Amino acid sequence: MAKGNFQPALADVLVHEGDYTADPRDPGNWTGGKRGVGVLKGTKKGISAASFPNLDIKNLSDNQIADIYHGKYWVPIRGDDLPAGVDLSTMDYGVNSGVSRSSKDLQRVLGVGVDGRVGPVTLLAAKRADPRIVIKGHCGRRMSFLRSLAIWNTFGKGWSRRVAGVEAKALSWVSSKAQLEADAKAARDKAVAQGGGAAVGTGSGVGVDQAPDMSGLPLWAIVAVVAVIVAPLIIRAIVNAQRASALAKAAKET
Known part of the structure; x- marks a missing residue:
């Protein structure tokens, strides 16, 4: 299982993810990934039937949830190797908007090649940088992306509250x-x-x-x-x- 900050990072991410819901209007709650298609299984702690059609979403255990977040987000962002705080901002952004987008914005802040994959060059740059500057820059880029979305007026206030909370928590670690x-x-x-x-x-x-x-x-x-x-x-x-x-x-x- 994970080392480093995975458990505290996961705990903070899950603060922002809801408990079990099964709203038939939400396509993410259906196994087919489209509203009214497949079986209505719902979403729990950010894990949806559309992404995991073979799971019993409602009865997911804490260990299953942790395993999913570890494999789908923590491992791809190289969370065990990123500096404290930067690991949290990168993971939460990845959960919200995709690992590739989060990694690309991290690379832009670090001034390295942008390919959406956290590799040796990105890790070395992250370790050499001031984590406070990286966290602030990364969360700032995340906010710029969210504000560019057409549904910002509907969800913007909640999104910005989440980013503010993640930034503060990440900064508190360093x-x-x-x-x-x-x-x-x-x-x-x-x-x-x-x-x-x-x-x-x-x-x-x-x-x-x-x-x-x-x-x-x-x-x-x-x-x-x-x-x-x-x-x-x-x-x-x-x-x-x-x-x-x-x-x-x-x-x-x-």
Whole structure:
């Protein structure tokens, strides 16, 4: 079985994965992988009937769940060989969005060749790098990918909360209490600044001379301009507020 941080990493991943569900509207709950096809077996702790049609999903044991996560995620990312914290961020991203995508973004942060396979070059670069910088960069790239998805507006808040929690937990494995407190303050300051920027974008809380002049535009154009200016700032403010909360919690627990 695994060595290193597999057990604590798995425990953190499973915090974000639900218990047993069998929603017939979800294609992942059917053995055929399509809604209404095959047998409705459900999903448990992120393990779906679509991916494992021959398993009794509802009655999966803790050992079965651990074996699946170990073989499908931990081994491919070379979790036993990655530095502490980096192993968690890489595993959780892989569970959420695929091992290849997670590995590619890790390689981009490390500045090595991008092929989606964690090999000797990637491992050497990871071991030489500052794990705090790698974790933050990796989680930042993960957030950028998630925000690019068409279903971000539906699931974005939950996704960003998960990434914030994983980042904080991963950093707590390689950081002092003081470092985590500083990280929390930096994230909180960013959230405040971005929230203020959103207010400026709407013209609220500022003088008339500071607000953008859109008097000559039709209403639909004004709404579109404000949305383009404000929406990204609001999203960033929410993300950084979530990060600040998760990092502050991690600091208290350190």
